Amino acid sequence: MIKMKIEKIRIKNFKVYREAEIRDLPNMCVFLGANGAGKSTLFEVFGFLSDALKNNVKNALNKRGGFKEVYSRNGEGDIEFEIKFRNPEVDGKRQPLITYELSVGMDPNKQPVITKEILSYRRGNRGRPYRFLEFSHGKGNAIINESEFETAKQEFKEQREEQTLDSPDILAIKGLGQFQRFQAISSFRRLLENWYVSNFQIHAAQNIEDTGLSEHLSTTGDNLAQVTKFIYENHIDIFKTILQKMSERVPGIEKVEATETIDGRIVLQFSDGSFKDPFISRFVSDGTIKMFAYLILLYDPKPHPLLCIEEPENFLHPELLVELAEEFREYANRGGQVFISSHSPDFVNALEIDELFWLTKEEGYTKIARATDDSLVRTLAAEGDKLGYLWKQGYFKGSGPKS
Template sequence: MAENPKVFISYSQDSVVQKQWISELAAKLHHNGVDTILDQWNLSPDDDVTQFMERGIRDSDWVLVICTNSYVRKANAGEVGIGYEPMIVTKKLVEDLGTNKFIPIIRQTEYEDKIPAFLKDRVFIDFTDDNQFDTKFEELLHERLLVPPIQPPDVPHIEALCIKNYRALRDIELKHLKPLTVLLGANGSGKSTVFDVFAFLSECFTVGLHQAWNKRGGLKELRSRGCDGPIEFELKYREKPKSPIITYHLSIDENMEGPFVANEWLQWRVGRGGKHVRFLDFERGTGTVIPGEKPDKSGTLIKDKLDDPSTLAVNMFGQSAQHPRISALRRFISDWHLSYLSTDATRQTTDDGPQKRLSPTGDNLPNVIQYLQERYPERLEKIISLLSDRVPRLESVDTELMMDGRRLLKIKDAPFEQPILAKFASDGTLKLLSYLILFHDRQPPQLIGIEEPENYLHPRLLTRLVGECLRVSISSQLIITTHSPRFVNELSADEVWVLFRNEQGFTEGKRASDMLGIEQLLDAGVNLGKLWMEGYFEFGDPLTNAGGPKRELHAH
């Protein structure tokens, strides 16, 4: 069987609630590495439904048969029965293919015969009790689909971020961050500013404080209006699951010579109930550091002075093998990828030469495809297959070396013989191709930021896009901004933060799961995106109180 099993889902059109449950099951399967064929995702309006189902079943490793009362009745009646639907498996089809690939999923309790008669010899999995969903899903995934359990990779994870004096972020703390964190809010609420904090910190490590600082206009543009004091950032993170929390504090100010690091320290708590150990502590370029794999108070305290007060101590000592904890943080932040993807940039021709990773703007897209063609053609084939599932008639993506030594991107549609140049391709195609390349990197960035990924994409593609985000969040932390309720529909409330500007003009925020009544409404089967659009969130509506908290709670 292929590395990623392919599953087709057969079900009857019973209700909107049932259809949503199936969509969520499919998204969870996709998140766990299962290639899932679902009519909601893959069936085009001009496709023949019967042919789509028969082709999907034949091409799949497994078929999930969602057995509701209605499905069992219609399946047993066959093609001549009342209410027959072409998406229902028939006795003839099962006899033609054999029953080994069919897995009945029970979602009803009324009938004594819980599955169609022609599948009576198949062992079913009972998903009727939603309280047992996680247990039954693990059984389906590992025991029936034979997907091995995924061990979370040992990658760093930010658990909390505190920001002070950075533009509209006068004093805000985002706590209990998940592998996937999505920011909502009215235009101008501060989402892009939070996004820029990650970009600024990454640039401080990769191009230096001066360049990152001056690019944003210096202190007069960066410091919160009407406020004094330095700009401060504080990260609480783990290097890997269950490792101790490490706190990184960075305070930046400016004088006549330019920006300087006012204060920078790293600390952790060694052992349960132990005291905090500050193993790096610098102020204006002078301070102390404790080397070693597990720096503690018994370690050697080394005093040092940096040549330039604008140099980050973590960047300096992180280049030494004597400081593995500091080195790990330096590698982590330097590896962040904040996407400012421009479809115009992806259309450009580039200098020839393979490049391993997509640039923030995507202007090296032909080079990355060249790299995949030369080094990992099977990975590129997988990416193109996923893209063609989402973009009708797309057949292939290729690059071509021109006479002047530059490389251009070409896209071929079926049934035409000649490809078109990337400059004539749709924005959505190029954007989706870029995201798939980023998400299917052999070693994806340890933190990925994306603003409004829904732009240029058909709304029905967003469920699959969220599935890709959830899959990659196993190995990379994702920070995403969005204005799309369809995107939000696929998320849990603890993955969503809503931002607003208070009466002083500064940004505040709150998790959707912490808002009054949201969890109860979700338990009742209401989609999170629908709650957002219908005004159940406590704030974030641009047409109500300038996006701020409602003077009266929404009542329905």
């Protein structure tokens, strides 16, 4: 599994983020903070962009209460997003850094409009960026000989094509991203289309479902039995890996099956070595169901380029959180990217310092701090102090409801 990697996010005038950015993002990022600090809003950036891609910016805003509800209080200028990402290496060669910029404002008729949409490449750290796509108010252009960019090097001569969109609130990447010749646009479009934010619900995952095919776990987990059956029937080696991991993570679990009933429904069954008969999912512990669902998600044969997981510690025994962190890290090391929010010191204890960020609020706006940038936290962690204990002791200033 090799996916693109997001290296920087900048947000301006989006809810609690009046001006914030994170640079040099690792493949696994964990965000701490008090309730209301902005952890969910950080994930919502991708949800907003995804909704804008599927429909338009106006729809994405209305889904969140309209422009006024999304716009930061007392903000100045447009809503702005900047995402820097890099595609996978090709033949061992690092690919150029790609920057996507989007600004959203209001026209004289108080209708949302895209005031700026730019996708650019930069060759090396100092090379001049090439704007492969540049649109404003529904008009712009895109380079159509992108494939020559790397081979031609400094002799690259761009060929541009003018385009006019149907409406000034439509993303240019929505249409152009469907064409293979616009490779960078297509890759970013796939990121937004295939990102995954977990809203896992135990009762939904315990459902007895109608038969049918589901290749990917839904955000609520309500198709867990169908996906289990699909992986077992089509990717048996992956299923064996999941089962092996399950037996390591939850003692006693020897077998998991998705079986079809006489009336044509699918039942998820777990076999415990201590008992003769298997348990159907509704009688299995919440923690067992949740761990199995995460393994199904993390070993998806066609994994998501970005996972956003909120509070994975819910329903899990504290002793399992170290192992769950290891599973997320293994997914990241295989080439995926995972953003996680947590309120659990036990989960944080399993982290490496470069994976950890915390959110603070100053005068009503959210700032993002990196654990490695705090000299005291860095020193204590190097001496062997666990990050979760440091958090409980108040070393992450501003990360708690009383600090």
